[in-house]
Amino acid sequence: MRQEEIDTLDRLKARYRYYQADGAITESTVDFILASPLLELLGLCDPPYKLRGEKYISIEIENGDTLLKGLINVLVVQDGFWLVLLETKRYDFSVMQALPQTLAYLASANTSQAFGLITTGEDFLFVKADLQTRKYDVSDKFTLSTRHENQIFTLVQVIQVLLKSHPDKD
Secondary structure, eight states, rough: HHHHHHHHHHHHHHHHHHHHSSSOOHHHHHIIIIHHHHHHHHTSSTTTEEEEEEEEEEEEEEESEEEEEEEEEEEETTTTTTEOOOEOOOOOOOGGHHHHHHHHHHHSSSSSSEEEEEEOSEEEEEEEEETTTTEEEEOEESSOOOOOTTTTHHHHHHHHHHHHHSSSOO
């Protein structure tokens, strides 16, 4: 990781902690102060990726009853492959509370695999869904609440590996 990236990630952690000191942080604040700068740093706002904000999803069960309607906070797509679905929750939520909603969103992808990232700003959790086998897995939780280690470095490295694992089709 380049020194410029390290400095940016340290600044993002410090920024989050600054806002956190005032109490609860809303989803939109997490999006502005942390999620958007991370997506920019990772190059996910530029080709070959397509960034879609607040994508509306409606999933129906077999008899036509609606099972889920909602908005995905951020969706990064490459050639129909859902690379990162970012679901943010406010500070006083657990990332695990967003897991069922995230899995439902991932299930609506038109791919064999989809990846999600849930964050409260403080905590991050990766989700991988294999849509052919209907199985999923979650990562260990990454957190900004550690005093010495900035786990956002590891978070970015995981996303970079994920991006490299899906070759460009352009």
